[in-house]
Amino acid sequence: MDRRGQKDTNRVAHDAQEAYGKEKRTFTGDFKLKVTSEALAGEKTIQVIAAENDISASLVVLFQEKILERE
Structure with a gap:
């Protein structure tokens, strides 16, 4: 939590990265x-x-669904 009592989203993302050991990848x-x-x-x-x-x-499967949706 930050000083205003709100969840620190940067910390949550960092924690997830540490937990899984990988950064989020993007695909062309x-x-x-x-x-x-x-x-x-x-x-x-x-x-x-x-x-x-x-x-x-x-x-x-997700890539397939997304590309076939466009047709």
């Missing part, structure tokens, strides 16, 4: 498109694509 549109294209091709499983790109399988 090209990267998302590449991952989505691989997933839609169906030659590899979502888990394999995720492992090859050092992301979670849920992110692969």
